[in-house]
Amino acid sequence: MDTELARTFLAVVASGSFVEASQRLHVTQSTVSSRIQRLEEELGAELFARNKMGTTLTPAGRQFQRYAAVLARTVQQARQEIGIVSGFRATLTVGGRIGLLDDLLLRWLPIFSKLAPDVAVRALIGFESDLMDALLEGRADVGVMYTPQARPGRIFLRKN
Numbered sequence: 001m002d003t004e005l006a007r008t009f010l011a012v013v014a015s016g017s018f019v020e021a022s023q024r025l026h027v028t029q030s031t032v033s034s035r036i037q038r039l040e041e042e043l044g045a046e047l048f049a050r051n052k053m054g055t056t057l058t059p060a061g062r063q064f065q066r067y068a069a070v071l072a073r074t075v076q077q078a079r080q081e082i083g084i085v086s087g088f089r090a091t092l093t094v095g096g097r098i099g100l101l102d103d104l105l106l107r108w109l110p111i112f113s114k115l116a117p118d119v120a121v122r123a124l125i126g127f128e129s130d131l132m133d134a135l136l137e138g139r140a141d142v143g144v145m146y147t148p149q150a151r152p153g154r155i156f157l158r159k160n
Contacts, residue, residue: 003075006068008035009047013065017054085120092116095124095131096144104144 011021012032022029040047047061057065084091096104101123109121124131124140132149134140 002038003071005035005039005042006071008032009039009064009068010072012036012048012055013057013061016056018050087118088120089118091120091122092142093122093124093134093140094142094144095126095134095140097127097131097146098125100144100146101125 008021008025011024012018015021015024018032018036019029022032025032036048043060043064045060045064046058047064048055049058094101094105105121105123112119112121124134126134128145128147128149131140131143131145135143
């Protein structure tokens with residue numbers, strides 16, 4: 001699915017009208033109409049009830065709204081996480097528990113910066129289950145936690 005269609009759908013929902021959505025998106029009203037028509041054809045359902053007062057969501061539109069929001073948020077998150085910071089050749093994402101990551105980064109970051117000055121470091125804070133998911137999904141390169149969960153193909157370094 002074209003993510004632009006989902007973004008257009010969300011703009012119509014937020015504004016309540018195709019005209020206002022077109023102004024928010026800086027496109028013509030006919031472009032908004034065309035995108036919504038394509039989306040409705042792709043989904044096989046009418047998403048909006050249209051009248052002179054504007055638009056309202058149909059039951060199918062209300063159902064699709066949460067998927068459109070997740071899709072738009074996922075694309076935005078991917079853009080942020082995948083993009084390499086200007087002036088750096090790579091990005092390293094380090095995930096950890098709040099207490100561990102704070103202490104580790106304060107001691108480790110200056111050393112790492114000297115060894116790899118052209119690598120940007122991004123921090124991800126969460127609980128063990130979230131951090132393990134981030135590692136498995138490739139959203140984190142390194143995880144620092146109290147009790148890592150055993151997963152196939154993962155290496156755990158433990159401090160005793």
